[in-house]
Amino acid sequence: MEDEDDPVVEEIPVFLSKNLRDSLYLFQYPTKTELPNHDDSVIVNCCVKPIAQEVKVDFGLDIESAHFDRFKGEQFAVAADGKNTYGAVPPKGQERPTYKRGIMDKQAFTSSRSITDVAKYIVGIFTDREVHLSPLTSIVQMRPVLSHFDKEDKRKKAELKAQTEDTDDDEVLQQVTVKFARGNAKNSGKEQRAGTYDGFVQRIADEPWCEAYWHSRATPTAELERQKLFATSHHGSSSLALAPDEYLRKLLPYDEHVQTVAPPAASAAAQVLPVYNKAMLKSMPLLEQLTVLLRDARMLSFSDVISILAEHVDPHVAADKVLALLPQVGILLHGNWVPKSEVVFPEKVLSHANGVSAEQMIRARDYILFRFSRTPYLFRAQVMAATQLPPAETLDVLKTVARVNNTKRWELLLPPDKEFEQKYPELVSRQEYHWTASEQHYNEMDWARETKRVRKRSTRKSESQSLTSAMPPPAMNHSTTGSVDA
Numbered sequence: 389m390e391d392e393d394d395p396v397v398e399e400i401p402v403f404l405s406k407n408l409r410d411s412l413y414l415f416q417y418p419t420k421t422e423l424p425n426h427d428d429s430v431i432v433n434c435c436v437k438p439i440a441q442e443v444k445v446d447f448g449l450d451i452e453s454a455h456f457d458r459f460k461g462e463q464f465a466v467a468a469d470g471k472n473t474y475g476a477v478p479p480k481g482q483e484r485p486t487y488k489r490g491i492m493d494k495q496a497f498t499s500s501r502s503i504t505d506v507a508k509y510i511v512g513i514f515t516d517r518e519v520h521l522s523p524l525t526s527i528v529q530m531r532p533v534l535s536h537f538d539k540e541d542k543r544k545k546a547e548l549k550a551q552t553e554d555t556d557d558d559e560v561l562q563q564v565t566v567k568f569a570r571g572n573a574k575n576s577g578k579e580q581r582a583g584t585y586d587g588f589v590q591r592i593a594d595e596p597w598c599e600a601y602w603h604s605r606a607t608p609t610a611e612l613e614r615q616k617l618f619a620t621s622h623h624g625s626s627s628l629a630l631a632p633d634e635y636l637r638k639l640l641p642y643d644e645h646v647q648t649v650a651p652p653a654a655s656a657a658a659q660v661l662p663v664y665n666k667a668m669l670k671s672m673p674l675l676e677q678l679t680v681l682l683r684d685a686r687m688l689s690f691s692d693v694i695s696i697l698a699e700h701v702d703p704h705v706a707a708d709k710v711l712a713l714l715p716q717v718g719i720l721l722h723g724n725w726v727p728k729s730e731v732v733f734p735e736k737v738l739s740h741a742n743g744v745s746a747e748q749m750i751r752a753r754d755y756i757l758f759r760f761s762r763t764p765y766l767f768r769a770q771v772m773a774a775t776q777l778p779p780a781e782t783l784d785v786l787k788t789v790a791r792v793n794n795t796k797r798w799e800l801l802l803p804p805d806k807e808f809e810q811k812y813p814e815l816v817s818r819q820e821y822h823w824t825a826s827e828q829h830y831n832e833m834d835w836a837r838e839t840k841r842v843r844k845r846s847t848r849k850s851e852s853q854s855l856t857s858a859m860p861p862p863a864m865n866h867s868t869t870g871s872v873d874a
Contacts, residue, residue, distance in 0.1 A: 402519045403619035409523045416529045427605050432494045435597035441526045443499040451493050461492040468536035470543050486536055499528035513617050520618045666700050679717045682727035686788055687801040689724050690808050720819045723805025729753040732788050741780035752777050753785045758830045761823050765797040774833045
């Protein structure tokens with residue numbers, strides 16, 4: 389299409405302001421309609437949690453309004469604080485009353501994050517034929533909090549407990565068991581809980597509220613902050629003078645801000661391992677490219693590795709260089725390459741089902757790889773007995789290298805590549821030396837499983853023998869003839 393057919397009507401300059409990039413929040417009120425306006429609202433209190441990026445705002449209620457039920461408001465205040473707190477000063481160390489005036493005269497709103505990644509959202513102002521854009525720090529949704537009901541339930545339970553303790557005249561002695569934990573174990577437990585969801589929630593709850601000032605729209609302070617939405621520098625960007633391809637690479641860099649995405653595979657490490665796109669793969673060294681390919685594909689032949697790299701990453705990739713780096717991140721199994729267990733289960737990663745450590749998962753997967761080097765099929769019960777893993781973790785480990793066939797047995801994802809084994813016998817021999825060196829260790833795992841089975845069987849046998857020897861001999865029925873004196 390020619391420029392004459394699609395003329396430029398107007399050019400509007402766009403400026404980027406970063407004055408509020410660390411403190412610009414967007415408030416959303418999903419429970420409110422567009423009719424109420426908070427510009428004229430009375431803000432009783434405002435608090436923030438800077439680290440958790442949470443906000444709490446108390447909006448004042450018009451208790452003199454004809455639509456306000458004063459009796460119900462007083463009931464809510466008494467239910468929350470237990471008694472009329474109008475004008476009362478709380479004792480030192482006790483919690484302040486929710487409603488100081490003895491009536492529900494405010495409504496609390498707390499925030500929750502609606503979007504975790506706000507990097508692609510901005511706020512814009514159009515004025516004087518210019519557009520000024522400002523990046524957001526967070527987008528939160530403000531919802532009402534009915535904390536007075538929670539306080540009422542808590543207070544009633546405390547009063548009921550106090551009455552129950554008063555009725556118990558006799559003191560009941562109970563045996564108490566005291567356990568002392570080691571310092572290292574306590575610290576390790578804290579470290580494990582810190583990485584869990586419960587630890588994340590606890591850290592948010594432990595962060596104290598910081599009181600803040602609320603400046604309404606018409607105040608001079610709010611106007612000064614609003615001026616920060618405008619860019620102070622109006623110099624043009626040098627990026628506009630670049631070629632289209634160079635400008636696109638600068639606009640979307642491939643080696644920065646890798647977004648972590650949970651892969652669809654049900655593996656134990658699926659929640660922490662990132663997924664890379666093709667552009668990110670091109671910017672990596674060859675060794676990291678091979679690591680990502682093997683980890684995501686689970687099993688690849690050498691020809692597939694070369695084909696993927698040549699088609700999507702580097703058309704001039706050298707097969708000799710790839711072959712020299714593959715043993716560093718992969719294991720040769722019947723002519724195909726599988727990732728090392730340390731690649732599939734990184735250090736300090738726990739399984740998603742039962743929290744099994746990465747060390748145990750690596751040990752179980754190495755056992756499975758060794759057994760597949762000796763036999764074409766495995767049974768899930770066999771792997772569970774040898775590795776002592778729960779059923780969910782055993783399934784996760786097996787899925788990293790095998791699949792279930794029609795006979796309910798586990799087999800490798802790909803058939804053996806005899807052509808590669810014949811072409812590179814030195815790699816096959818090197819891998820076989822590794823299997824031979826570790827064969828005794830894996831045989832001991834099977835031996836331990838068989839020993840437990842024999843011990844159980846022998847125990848049952850000895851119990852049956854002891855029962856048999858303890859039984860009295862059966863009584864013999866003899867026919868006798870005699871006379872009985874009356």
